[in-house]
Amino acid sequence: MSNIYDVIIIGAGSVGIPIAMELAYSNKKILVLDREASPGQGSNKSAIGGIRATHTDPGKIFLSQESLEIFSTWQQKNGDDIEWYRGGYTFLAYTEAIKQTLLATLDIQKKSGARIDWLEADSLRERIPCLNDQQLLGGTWSPDDGSASPLRASLAFYRKACEAGAIFHFHEPVIAIEHKGGHVTGVVTEKTRYHCNYLVNCAGAWSNQIASLTNSELPVRPNAHEAGVTEPIAHFIDPMIVDMRGFADTANFYFYQHKTGQIIFCTTPSDDVWGYDTHETSTFLPVAAQRLLSILPSLDSVKVRRTWRGLYPMTPDGLPLIGWDRQVEGLFIAAGMCGQGFMLGPGVGRLVSRILDGKTTPTDQFILDSHSPYRDFSTTETLK
Ligand SMILES: Cc1cc2nc3c(=O)[nH]c(=O)nc-3n(C[C@H](O)[C@H](O)[C@H](O)COP(=O)(O)OP(=O)(O)OC[C@H]3O[C@@H](n4cnc5c(N)ncnc54)[C@H](O)[C@@H]3O)c2cc1C
Known part of the structure; x- marks a missing residue:
């Protein structure tokens, strides 16, 4: 049959x-x-x-390491371009509390085989040109992480x-x-x-x-998150940058420059937004833009092309x-x-x-x- x-x-x-x-x-x-x-x-x-092995749960680290191997070798083995780019990830610390949280995660990540280090603000600025380093205490650097087109x-x-x-x-x-x-x-x-x-x-x-x-x-449970994308610009930043400071109803803010030049950014709402509604809001972009410019002020004339809202399948x-x-x-x-x-x-x-x-x-x-x-x-x- x-x-x-x-x-x-x-x-x-x-x-x-x-x-x-x-x-x-x-x-x-x-x-x-x-x-x-x-x-x-x-x-x-x-x-x-975003594709990273730098989690705080070893099981998730092991799964992502296998994924990274598949994403990073895909084009070489299969020919098609999935826009994989090994730019790394950096979690920035602008406060002592965030610095301590990040330092506490390094041990578990290293023990699980993830390549990650702590960099002081000066070294980070060498890797990320135009980074606003006022009050920046440093950040993590995991060079094996990267990104691809979903x-x-x-x-x-x-x-x-x-x-x-x-x-x-x-x-x-x-x-x-x-x-x-x-x-x-x-x-x-x-x-x-x-x-x-x-x-x-x-x-x-x-x-x-x-x-x-x-x-x-x-x-x-479905948990709504919003994201946006700019016009493409000349390549100048490598890693996915994560800022864990809270600001105006948002917790984390993260962004990177895709292989094709666009800056793609996303916020984590400080309070969960449950439900299946995927209509983008008018409040996301003004907040996301401020957060982006607080880290890379030189992006102030870059145009945003569109925003969208999608669902995280969230567990407790x-x-x-x-x-x-x-x-x-x-x-x-x-x-x-x-x-x-x-x-x-x-x-x-x-x-x-x-x-x-x-x-x-x-x-x-x-x-x-x-x-x-x-x-x-x-x-x-x-x-x-
Ligand atoms: C703004 C935003 C940014 C994100 N950024 C990242 C990122 O950088 N990196 C990352 O790893 N993840 C990211 N995520 C999370 C990621 O999108 C999800 O974790 C992932 O897509 C979940 O995959 P899935 O296969 O479980 O679900 P899905 O990709 O949603 O697939 C589930 C499928 O099930 C189908 N389905 C549902 N019900 C039925 C039914 N009754 N019968 C038949 N089919 C059905 C749906 O149509 C759907 O196609 C992001 C999410 C959002 C919203």
């Missing part, structure tokens, strides 16, 4: 597409279902493209997945999950019914809706949910990627492939333990 698959993946996004690619490489019959018209049209297209990357992974035999159906929302004797047997969409041995919930900010189809619940502690569902056998959860689903996606893809092939490593087991959907959520990641 043509409607029988080894694995069905719900969601052709930052995570579902690389999982499909890796599973298709290992000769599994894969179907990916998405309600949108084309790949990467959920939160994936809202991401600004749309180009998801399209490149999608093409590879298709070449390897994965089948994608768009405009096809999943409306029911079928199971028998406690084991998943398939899904029902608005068009038809499909059968499978394994089902993966990669529905991002909508993953709790998918969980409700088996009468269970996932602690993933800022870490993803990765693991088997305990109620329905054969249902795997890869959701709740928060603000890092683009950078985690390829690493999660490889991990899921090793799990289904029975080839997990001790590091994989560590990731699965720390990212279990059933953990107690009692701690929070510092650099989430």
Whole structure:
């Protein structure tokens, strides 16, 4: 029967597409279902493209290191340009409290194999010309981190997945999950019914809706964040710059210069903005512009082309949910990627492939333990 698959993946996004690619490489019959018209049209297209291994959770560091290896070698191995650029990341400290927070994270990052150091203000200014160093105490510097285009990357992974035999159906929302004797047997969409041995919930900010189809619940909620992009200018800054000072209803502010010249920027609201509303606000740009100019005053004549608002699939502690569902056998959860689903996606893809092939490593087991959907959520990641 043509409607029988080894694995069905719900969601052709930052995570579902690389999982499909890796599973298709290992000769599994894969179907990916998405309600949108084309790949990467959920939160994936809202991401600004930052890719870092410098987290404070070792499991997330290990996943991102595998992702970085895939992003950074993609063009060389596969030919297509995903606009990867190894510009590094820097978290700036303008206050003693932020400096101490950042210094406290270095140890865990170094022990997990991430290359990162503390730089004093003078050294940072040498690397970032025009940096406003008034009151700057220094910052972290992680040269292996970088950026790529989420749309180009998801399209490149999608093409590879298709070449390897994965089948994608768009405009096809999943409306029911079928199971028998406690084991998943398939899904029902608005068009038809499909059968499978394994089902993966990669529905991002909508993953709790998918969980409700088996009468269970996932602690993933849609959390709105806004971003913007300028006109392209000559290349002059390398790293993603993160400013953790709060200002006018915003907590973190981060930005970088994309490989093609545009400055892309984003804020973290100081209070969570829950819900599925993705209409951009009129308050974002005035605040983001002030924050950008407080760090790089020389950008004052650069024009902003557009802003947008998208959804973080947020968990209570800022870490993803990765693991088997305990109620329905054969249902795997890869959701709740928060603000890092683009950078985690390829690493999660490889991990899921090793799990289904029975080839997990001790590091994989560590990731699965720390990212279990059933953990107690009692701690929070510092650099989430
Ligand atoms: C402004 C902003 C900036 C960001 N910047 C970064 C960044 O720099 N780096 C980074 O790593 N991350 C970033 N992120 C976060 C990143 O976008 C998300 O973590 C990531 O896209 C989540 O991936 P996902 O595959 O889980 O979800 P998605 O990419 O949203 O994919 C889920 C898919 O599931 C589909 N779906 C939902 N319900 C159904 C259904 N019933 N049936 C079929 N399909 C369904 C959706 O249509 C969607 O395509 C940013 C996010 C925002 C909003």
